[in-house]
Amino acid sequence: MERIGEIQQGGLIPQPSDSESLTTRSGPPLPAGMGLTLAKLMAQTQARYPNQTLPEGTPDMYLVEWEEIALEFGLETFREGLSKAIRVSKFFPDPLDIKEHCIAVRAEARRLDRPRDCEVCNNGRMVFVQRGAVRCQCWLDWKAGR
8 A cells, every 4th residue: 555655656656857858859860950840840730720739748749759750751751741641630630640641651752753664655664754763765765856
């Protein structure tokens, strides 16, 4: 019974120090400007949901998770994932929802970069249409006006 009393009084629960906070991200430093950009996106997203008040500390914890997602996927993919999450959600988007949308954005980008048939001659030669990395000779001739 005395153990329960210690737990209720906080005796056995370690209290976080300033260096062990849930609002501190460990890992490599953010690229220049990313932290400010994410903070602006957080403010814009909060403004999108004016009737939803997030509990104290939640925006800071979310921002840490947003930083990790942005580092993993890149800022542009993060923005697109956040935008999609906002469009499909009635409530402030959860970081895991944003990450799922980032995964989908990355998968779609990879799908578009796959080799496909030449659009000019349809001869079955594989070319990268999106990046222009490899083009068949008929396409090069067509583009040059030959």
